[in-house]
Amino acid sequence: MTNAATTAQLSQDGGPKIRLGIMMFLQYAVWGVWLPVLAIYLRASVDEGGLGFSGADVGWILGVAAASGAITAPFIAGQIADRFMNAEIALGILLLIGGLLNIGLAYVTDFVPFMLLSVGYSVCYMPTIALTNSICFANLSDPENAFPRVRVWGTIGWIVASTLFGLLYLQSNISLTWMPWFFEGTPKPDATTLIANSLIVSGVISMAYGVYAMLCLPRTRPTRSSKHPLAFLEAFGLLKYRGVLVLTLAALLISMIHNVYFVRTGPWLESIGFAKSEVGAVMSVGQIVEIFVLAVLGWFLKGLGFRLVITIGAIAYFLRFADFAWATSGPKELAFIGIALHGFCFAFFFAAAFIFIDRAAPKEARHSAQTAFGIAILGLGPILSGFFNGWLDQVGAATSLDARSEALKELGGLAVSWRSALEGMGVPLSEDGISYPAIWWTLAIVGALTALIVVVAFTDDSDKSSAAD
Structure with a gap:
């Protein structure tokens, strides 16, 4: 046999x-x-x-x-x-x-x-x-x-x-x-x-x-397989198509704030009243919702198309972090709404993006395209998040110099200007602790900008790219 x-x-x-x-x-x-x-x-x-x-x-x-x-x-x-x-x-x-x-x-x-x-x-x-x-x-x-x-x-x-x-x-x-x-x-x-x-x-x-x-x-x-070890690099040629290019740029931004979610959420949940023993259980609500959202993703893609579904995914990131900002000074139970949105964030943005890349690539290059896209959002995105997360320390620094660590005694010019802009929008800054609303609203704005980029610039031209030689 x-x-x-x-x-x-x-x-x-x-x-x-x-x-x-x-x-x-x-x-x-x-x-x-x-x-x-x-x-x-x-x-x-x-x-x-x-x-x-x-x-x-x-x-x-x-x-x-x-x-x-x-x-x-x-x-x-x-x-x-x-x-x-x-x-x-x-x-x-x-x-x-x-x-x-x-x-x-x-x-x-x-x-x-x-x-x-x-x-x-x-x-x-x-x-x-x-x-x-x-x-x-x-x-x-x-x-x-x-x-x-x-x-x-x-x-x-x-x-x-x-x-x-x-x-x-x-x-x-x-x-x-x-x-x-x-x-x-x-x-x-x-x-x-x-x-x-x-x-x-x-x-x-x-x-x-x-x-x-x-x-x-x-x-x-x-x-x-006899393929060259760097064969997947040929898939970067798909970036000449508008849909793939815009989606990749949008995914880099979302990948950056997605990674910050796992860095910041655990300590924040503890700061608003959840016990350390509850953090893993609370955050797992997102994975529970993810199961159900993935089950209906195909229906949404058929009914709404890639542009709207991916836009909704980016908006879900905005809503998640906006909810976290509100929950910082409100009932801690509000956090469950933002965490539950993880299912929509992951399924509507990342899962839909990988499906689009698979559809956009020529049949013989689909594996290489997935590999190249994965390197972009799982490789470059987290590296960008390392720089970004360090800058968020400055954005969320206490207003009192005595409450800051030595590394945050002097803030960079961009962080100072952004903190002033956030205060102008009514975002409170903490005097003696981490200003989580400033951090969460910064991430929310990145999500909103990404949604704007997708809805304005993205186009489903997968029929052209998949037919390319």
Whole structure:
């Protein structure tokens, strides 16, 4: 029996789907257990049990590290794995190495080694996203219909990991309750320090997942493609088409503020009254909504078209951050509205953008186009967010010099002018703490400008670009 026949037969009996669903669950549990809460630990002072890093430091760690992984992923996943070894073996090796690096991160307290280890971890983890997708497509008989049902288990894995770590590990005297999130308890006094252990939990899950990948996943042999390692660079030629160019520029702006969301939201939620143990559960509301929005995305694309759907996605970013600004001085429950908008932000902008790129590219260049677009928004975007997040420290600095750190005693001219403009618009600045409304309204305005760019300049010319030689 041929490999294709074997795969088809197994797909019909559901064997691979169960194993692939477990794979996706673990893939995103590894990520979700630490990303929503790590910024709290990194930004908290040493006296509070954190590392005392600045906003710029955290932006560089979460931005540049992610960018490093995104940029190297095509070479690792697209070349080494595709040419020299089974995809499930490459996946397992990367997960084992990445798990060890993540465990090591929990014991590092200085910025430079933390940054370097984060880059190393990202270089191991980011290629696994492409590898898991490739394993799915190679082992599902009807990937177009079956893949979404398998991929949703990744979102569920993120929700479970991010929720349970905080509720079960950062609390004591835990009891069940009928109210979501079904667990309540007393926040541990050393919860900030304990957040570092999310990296250890992630590392252990990663290593167990790596063993599972090598032993249990369907055998996915290398294609040994003869394509040049830099073949995907040819896809940048699609930028000569207006639709692709405008969408890429808009995606860079959205990618920048999207990355800041994960850097700033955790510490902000704590500042408005949520316990550290609740942050992961609260932020997972966005992933829950994402499941339902992705389910109807195709209907919206058919009914409204790419321009309006992507514009709505950018507007959702504006509304999310505007809601955060209002929630800073209002009831903390308002934050749930902005977080729930994550589902619309991700699905209507990023998912729709990737679908458009797939449609805009010639059939033989679709993989290269996705790779090139991914490098732009997951590589360049996070790097820009590192600079931007450092500047936001100045925008949100306290008005009292005594309340500022040494690095923020003197603000740059652009930050001073922008703070004055925000005050003129009625945005309050805090005297002795972080001026979160100033930060959130800055991000909201970027979202609004992006929506304006898309609705004015974007055009669906995918019929021309996809027919190009």
